[in-house]
Amino acid sequence: MANTQSMERSDSLGGFPSIKTILALITGVMMLVDLYFIFMVAPTDSVLGHVQRVFYFHVPIAIVSFLAFFVVFIASLGYLMKRTSKWDAIAHASAEIGVVFVTLALLTGIIWARPVWNTWWTWEPRLTTTMILWLIYVAYLMVRSYAPTRSKGAIYAAVVGIIGFIDVPIVYYSVVWWRSIHPSPVVGPFAQADALDGTMALVLLFSLITFLFFFAYMVAERMELRNTEEALGRIRFTLRRRGR
Amino acid sequence: MLDFILLSTHLPSSNLPYLFAAFAVSWVVLFGYLFYVNRRQHEMKKEITRLQKVLDQTPEEE
Amino acid sequence: MSGLFGPMMVIFWKDVLLELRSRDLVVSVVVFGLLVVVVFNFALNNTPGRSEELAPGILWAAFAFAAVLSMNRAFVRDQEQGGLEGLLISPVSRDAIFLGKALTSLIFMLLVEAALLPIYAVMLDFSALSWYLMLTIFLGTLGFAVVGTLFSAMAVQTRSREIMLPVLFFPVLLPVIIAAVEATTRAVGGETFIGLGRWLPLIGVFDALFLVVCPWIFSFVVEE
Numbered sequence: 001m002a003n004t005q006s007m008e009r010s011d012s013l014g015g016f017p018s019i020k021t022i023l024a025l026i027t028g029v030m031m032l033v034d035l036y037f038i039f040m041v042a043p044t045d046s047v048l049g050h051v052q053r054v055f056y057f058h059v060p061i062a063i064v065s066f067l068a069f070f071v072v073f074i075a076s077l078g079y080l081m082k083r084t085s086k087w088d089a090i091a092h093a094s095a096e097i098g099v100v101f102v103t104l105a106l107l108t109g110i111i112w113a114r115p116v117w118n119t120w121w122t123w124e125p126r127l128t129t130t131m132i133l134w135l136i137y138v139a140y141l142m143v144r145s146y147a148p149t150r151s152k153g154a155i156y157a158a159v160v161g162i163i164g165f166i167d168v169p170i171v172y173y174s175v176v177w178w179r180s181i182h183p184s185p186v187v188g189p190f191a192q193a194d195a196l197d198g199t200m201a202l203v204l205l206f207s208l209i210t211f212l213f214f215f216a217y218m219v220a221e222r223m224e225l226r227n228t229e230e231a232l233g234r235i236r237f238t239l240r241r242r243g244r
Numbered sequence: 245m246l247d248f249i250l251l252s253t254h255l256p257s258s259n260l261p262y263l264f265a266a267f268a269v270s271w272v273v274l275f276g277y278l279f280y281v282n283r284r285q286h287e288m289k290k291e292i293t294r295l296q297k298v299l300d301q302t303p304e305e306e
Numbered sequence: 307m308s309g310l311f312g313p314m315m316v317i318f319w320k321d322v323l324l325e326l327r328s329r330d331l332v333v334s335v336v337v338f339g340l341l342v343v344v345v346f347n348f349a350l351n352n353t354p355g356r357s358e359e360l361a362p363g364i365l366w367a368a369f370a371f372a373a374v375l376s377m378n379r380a381f382v383r384d385q386e387q388g389g390l391e392g393l394l395i396s397p398v399s400r401d402a403i404f405l406g407k408a409l410t411s412l413i414f415m416l417l418v419e420a421a422l423l424p425i426y427a428v429m430l431d432f433s434a435l436s437w438y439l440m441l442t443i444f445l446g447t448l449g450f451a452v453v454g455t456l457f458s459a460m461a462v463q464t465r466s467r468e469i470m471l472p473v474l475f476f477p478v479l480l481p482v483i484i485a486a487v488e489a490t491t492r493a494v495g496g497e498t499f500i501g502l503g504r505w506l507p508l509i510g511v512f513d514a515l516f517l518v519v520c521p522w523i524f525s526f527v528v529e530e
Contacts, residue, residue, distance in 0.1 A: 051259035054266040061270070080526050100277045104270055111266040115259040135477035142473060146464040156460045159523050160474065163453070166519065167478045170512060174481035177504060178488065214274070221281050228288045235295045242302050 020224060023217035030210040042203040051115045058112050060208040062105040062130060064215050068098030069133060069165055072140070076161030079154060085230075088154045091161060092144070093222035097215060099137040105130055125175040132171045136164035310405065313398045317406025321380075322413065332418060335376045339422045342368040343429055354431070361430035362490035366446070366483055368426070370476070372418060373450040377411050378471050381462040390459075390528070400525035404455065408520075411458075412451035419443055438493035438502060445509040446486035452513065453478055456520045459527050485509045 038056045045052035075091035109127055110120055121127065140160045147153030325331055346352075346364045384390055393403050423443075427434040454475055461470035489505035499506070 049259060051263045054263055057266060057270050080523075097277070100273060104273050107269050107273070108266045111262050111269065115262045132477045132480060135473070139473045139477065142466075143460060143464060143470060146466050146470060147460075148463055148465070152463065155526055155529075156464075159456070159460065159527060162523065163456070163478060163516075163519070166515065167481070170481045170508075170515075171477075174484045174508060177508075178484050181488070218274075218278065218281075221278065221285075225281050225285050225288075228285055228292070232288050232292050232295075235292055235299065239295060239299055239302070242299075 020217065020220040023213060023220055027210070027213045027217045030206075030213055034207050034210040037203045037206055042200055043197060048116060051112075054108060054112045056203055056207045058105065058108040059204060060211040061101055061108060062126070063208060064211045065098055065101035065105050065130070065133065066168075067212075068094045068101060068215060069137070069161075069168070072098060072161045073165035076158035076165075079158045080162075088158075089223050089226050090219070091158065092154075093219045093226065095137060095140050095157070095161070096222060097218045099134070099141065100218075101215070102130060102134045102137055106134060123175070123179075125172055125179055128175045129168065129172045133168060136160065136167070140164065310399065310402050313402035314406040314409065317393070317398075317403060318409045318413070321407070321410040325380075325410075325414065331376065331379055332414070332421075335372050335379075335418050336421050338375055339368050339372045339418065340425065342371050343426060347429070352430075357431045361426075361432045362487045362494065364430060365426055365490060366487050368422070369415075369419060369443075369447070370450070370479070370483055372422075373415055373447070373454060374472050374475055376414060376418065377451075377454045377458045378461070378468065380411065380414070381458040382467065385462050394528055400528060401521040403528070404459075404521045404524040407459075408451045408455040411455055412448060415447050415451060416444070419447060432494045434494075436493045436496070438497065438499065438506075439490060442486055442489040442493055442502075442506060442509070445506060445513060446482055448513050449479060449482040449509060449516070452516045452520050456524055456527065459524065482509055482512055485512075 034056075038053050042053065042056065044050055071094040072091050075087050075094060079087035079091055106127075109130065113122060113127075114120055140157050143160055144153040144157040147156050343364055346367060350356075350360055350364070352360050352364070390403075423434050426432075454471075457471055457474040457478075461467050461474060464470045485505040485508040489502050489509070492502050492505075
């Protein structure tokens, strides 16, 4: 009986909607508004045309993917210091969703690169660092699932989260310096980037906030999944103890 | 100093497929992940209810 | 710091003596290093004209792969023989254990690289007679050893240890590889310290940073 009760408690707080539901609603509304802004309000780029609007998804998604890794870093430190399941849950959820966002950042980046720079990929600092971030995320998730026990997995993952985060700025600058010696032959208007018209900047900012809420909502969902996972584990344990 | 290569074969209007692809990929990935999380959540909850019934039927430890 | 140095050296000597007695690891890694250069030579289509351009990259690709291989094997052997558990039971500080192991890896890799360097100089047609090249190789290998030892300690415990170390190692050590290749290009071209630019300081900062962070984090990896 105790198990189902604690599960119900985590689903709702009396009559009030859960944080998760609130985030979902906010995200949904903001996304609709964001799409309106992107397609109806933002001006058309004079050089690139409508394809430039990819920018309003690609950039916020990339920013959120780096921010997610910062969350992983803080939560990893928190876990190593405090060892509560909550810290580990935040780190794990942020990492999993972070990898979704980085993957998306890379995919939209590739789709963006083709019409703008006439190449699918270029080893420029931001794209390269995003690629490395993806690899570090993957290493984080791999070490967690390949570790001998769950608790070791949590510790090893925290180590990767911390070392990886410290490393990312070094990676970025090393590629920037490398790039200054080996410049790209094709440099598009947005490689120097950020020569933004006022309205464009505002739409970009709104899109960023939208994706921040989307991220928070996804983390909430993922953490609830983990709660369910733990409840399932508890009930299985109880059953095993009673010989079933 | 902006020097760029603008090929005449890549007129702005011909790039709309890329625009569509980018947004489509974004939706597929984001909602795909949410769908995956929700499905696992659902399956686990079903399993928990099932196991809870079994638990109710087994006697407590001696 | 004397409490650190003593145990660290003891651990180092123990591992080094163990290795010198069998010698199989050194030889196999050196052979591996040769194989890598041969493969890259053909894969990159290294004609005499291009050798100057490609040599530093091939050199560091070979060193990086050799590093991963040697650190993987060293820790596997250690785990099989239970060496690490014995150390952890004793009152030696975790920092000393880590530094001892890292020093072992460092010296081991430097020996392998010393053996390979003259052969590379001939095969890839460059002059290895540069103090700055030696410094670059030392600093780069130090970076490999420090971060690699930490990651090896984790990887060796995982289900898929052969693949886990490279997956952890390469993304994090990319800046060192980039910087080392650039510095090597200049050193081999006869440049002096100023001519090497920011690259050696970059490796230096990387090494210093992780020499502080990794020993501290190592204690979490090996705790029970």
